[in-house]
Amino acid sequence: MSTMNAQSTPLIEVQGVSKYFGSVVALKDISMKVNAGEVMCLLGDNGAGKSTLIKILSGVHRPGDGHYMVEGKEARFSSPRDALNAGIATVFQDLAMIPLMGISRNFFLGSEPTKGWGPFRRFDAKFADRITREELLRIGIQIRDTGQPVGTLSGGERQSVAIARAVYFGAKVLILDEPTAALGVKEAGIVLRYIAQARAKGLGVIFITHNPHHAYPIGDHFTLLNRGRSLGTFAKSEISREELTSMMAGGEELEVLSHELAEFARTDALAGASLAEAAREFEEEAESLEDAASEHQDTLNRVSTDSQ
Amino acid sequence: MSVIANARRARSSPWRRLLVRPETGAVAGSAAVWIFFAIVAGSYGFVSSLGASSYLSVSAELAIQAIPVALLMIGGEFDLSVGSTVGATGMLIAILTTHYGWNVWAAIVAALVFAALIGVVNGYLVLRTGLPSFIVTLGTAYILLGSTTGLTAQLTGLTVVNGVDQAPGFASARAIFATALGGGQLYPIEILWALALVVLATWLLLGTSFGNWIFGVGGDANAARNIGVPVKRVKILLFVGTALGSCLLAIIQVMTFTNADVLRGQGNEFYAIVSAVIGGVLLTGGYGTAIGAMFGALAFGIVEEGIVFAGVDANWYKAVVGVILLLAVLLNSYVRKLALEARR
Numbered sequence: 001m002s003t004m005n006a007q008s009t010p011l012i013e014v015q016g017v018s019k020y021f022g023s024v025v026a027l028k029d030i031s032m033k034v035n036a037g038e039v040m041c042l043l044g045d046n047g048a049g050k051s052t053l054i055k056i057l058s059g060v061h062r063p064g065d066g067h068y069m070v071e072g073k074e075a076r077f078s079s080p081r082d083a084l085n086a087g088i089a090t091v092f093q094d095l096a097m098i099p100l101m102g103i104s105r106n107f108f109l110g111s112e113p114t115k116g117w118g119p120f121r122r123f124d125a126k127f128a129d130r131i132t133r134e135e136l137l138r139i140g141i142q143i144r145d146t147g148q149p150v151g152t153l154s155g156g157e158r159q160s161v162a163i164a165r166a167v168y169f170g171a172k173v174l175i176l177d178e179p180t181a182a183l184g185v186k187e188a189g190i191v192l193r194y195i196a197q198a199r200a201k202g203l204g205v206i207f208i209t210h211n212p213h214h215a216y217p218i219g220d221h222f223t224l225l226n227r228g229r230s231l232g233t234f235a236k237s238e239i240s241r242e243e244l245t246s247m248m249a250g251g252e253e254l255e256v257l258s259h260e261l262a263e264f265a266r267t268d269a270l271a272g273a274s275l276a277e278a279a280r281e282f283e284e285e286a287e288s289l290e291d292a293a294s295e296h297q298d299t300l301n302r303v304s305t306d307s308q
Numbered sequence: 309m310s311v312i313a314n315a316r317r318a319r320s321s322p323w324r325r326l327l328v329r330p331e332t333g334a335v336a337g338s339a340a341v342w343i344f345f346a347i348v349a350g351s352y353g354f355v356s357s358l359g360a361s362s363y364l365s366v367s368a369e370l371a372i373q374a375i376p377v378a379l380l381m382i383g384g385e386f387d388l389s390v391g392s393t394v395g396a397t398g399m400l401i402a403i404l405t406t407h408y409g410w411n412v413w414a415a416i417v418a419a420l421v422f423a424a425l426i427g428v429v430n431g432y433l434v435l436r437t438g439l440p441s442f443i444v445t446l447g448t449a450y451i452l453l454g455s456t457t458g459l460t461a462q463l464t465g466l467t468v469v470n471g472v473d474q475a476p477g478f479a480s481a482r483a484i485f486a487t488a489l490g491g492g493q494l495y496p497i498e499i500l501w502a503l504a505l506v507v508l509a510t511w512l513l514l515g516t517s518f519g520n521w522i523f524g525v526g527g528d529a530n531a532a533r534n535i536g537v538p539v540k541r542v543k544i545l546l547f548v549g550t551a552l553g554s555c556l557l558a559i560i561q562v563m564t565f566t567n568a569d570v571l572r573g574q575g576n577e578f579y580a581i582v583s584a585v586i587g588g589v590l591l592t593g594g595y596g597t598a599i600g601a602m603f604g605a606l607a608f609g610i611v612e613e614g615i616v617f618a619g620v621d622a623n624w625y626k627a628v629v630g631v632i633l634l635l636a637v638l639l640n641s642y643v644r645k646l647a648l649e650a651r652r
Contacts, residue, residue, distance in 0.1 A: 058534075060534075079536075080533065080534050080535075080536055081536040081538075084535075084536050090534065092530075092531070092534050097528075097531065098523065098524055098527030098528050098531055098532070098594060099527065099528075100523075100527050100590075100594045100595045101523050101524065101527055101594070105520055105523065108520070109520055109521070109524045109532065109535050109537060110521070110524070110532070110535040110536035110537045111536065112516075112517035112520050114516075114517060121516070122511075122515045122516055123514070123515055123516055123517055123519065123520060
């Protein structure tokens, strides 16, 4: 693993990257980098531009402006395949695996091992099964049948298999798009532990999430995105979990929100008071009506006895 | 490290494993309809080799189209132009040989090239527009049928062109595409072509990287693209495959009847899809086998010929096909559910 020189040159780095879709600014002037053996957490709320940024990093989109460097060299990817060949593997949430395909066929999809030559070159199923079994055991997933459909695995296992696949195929940088988003606590733990393993192996990891509680324990650096712009990059020593959480929610915006909520509560109280008054009035009216009604009833009773 | 597999330790029985294979339904279905007609029509010669040759040749012609269509459907697309492609490529051979005096072999090569072109155009249009292939290929089907009829009528004044047997090279081409084999010359060579095709398609699906990509693009085109599968290339090649399958059928029919008819092949597009579906191919893509499609075609052929042997009014044929199709789809959705549960 190229951990030695990678410390000086970031594995991937973007400088002043922007992306427009028509007149919509998806990303504006984003800069960030990832070193080997480091987890960079990319945080932001829905619509912050996380997806656009990872699509640029993984070769789906090209950056509108700015520079994208891989190990110090300008990168020009025209497809995810190009990025993959450069050692940048992206694991997309929900889009990592084909549910009805067997595990080992999924594992090697797009990079199938073959044996033989010429027209006799064929998919090496035995090799694929053996490697899949070994790699999954390494991350703590034991399967009896590597031909079983991926759809039978749990969400966390599926993400882990997708990550294991990226690592096996020599990824230097792992881009993980919300790998813990749809997972329960235990399942998220499996994935987080596996991210730590990948870092220990010297990989650079970009971990995209909107959950600071998943990001903080595992992250070395944190880049926050808000509405297509960067709020800055922080080392773990520079920021606490609370600060991270409040920045995630948009700091000042949160303060404004809490003011608004307080205002709501106050008007609610006022409205409550006037309501109580109205209720009292109604009550009085009802009592007087009741009196009138009983008087009326008395009269009626009297009339009926008279007529008998 | 903890091991999280305990939930999946239970062994699934071999019986259940057999049951979740995609082609099981079609094999059982073929056997069922065969037994049914053996009882009903056995005394009319259904069980004889004459009966066998009739349903085997019908099934083989169906399978030649259904197998490539199954591959395309596993890859997540439909091709409704395979029927019109039979008419168009068959007519191309007939006109080139009778009107322009080409050698039959040269005309066959031209037809294959033209078919491949149809496939590329279909694939390109589907991928370029992002529209459902169901509609796009329905459009190309009408374009092919209309222009074949128009051009043929303009050139020859007819819509059926006879006399291909007068062209040079006919005898050798017929020996390859339209001889009869076996005792009594009962079994047409197209049965061998269908068997060769199923072997080739099965090898492609299960034995090669390309086959893995077919399952991938059909199961989830986005995921496959993200992992580096050349989705467009795979789909275009699958469209080329269905067009070439249709062209092979056209060649066989032109060599058998020594003529071409612009209407030949019409309706085959749905028979091919039905065969694939009976054979366990999922309409949504990503799942199925070529062997299943072959057995789907076999069940189809047995029903078509069985009804004739049973002396039932052949008008009932399509009603029976409809019932079988519905049963097959129900069975398939049940099998898919089992497949995803089987190892839990």
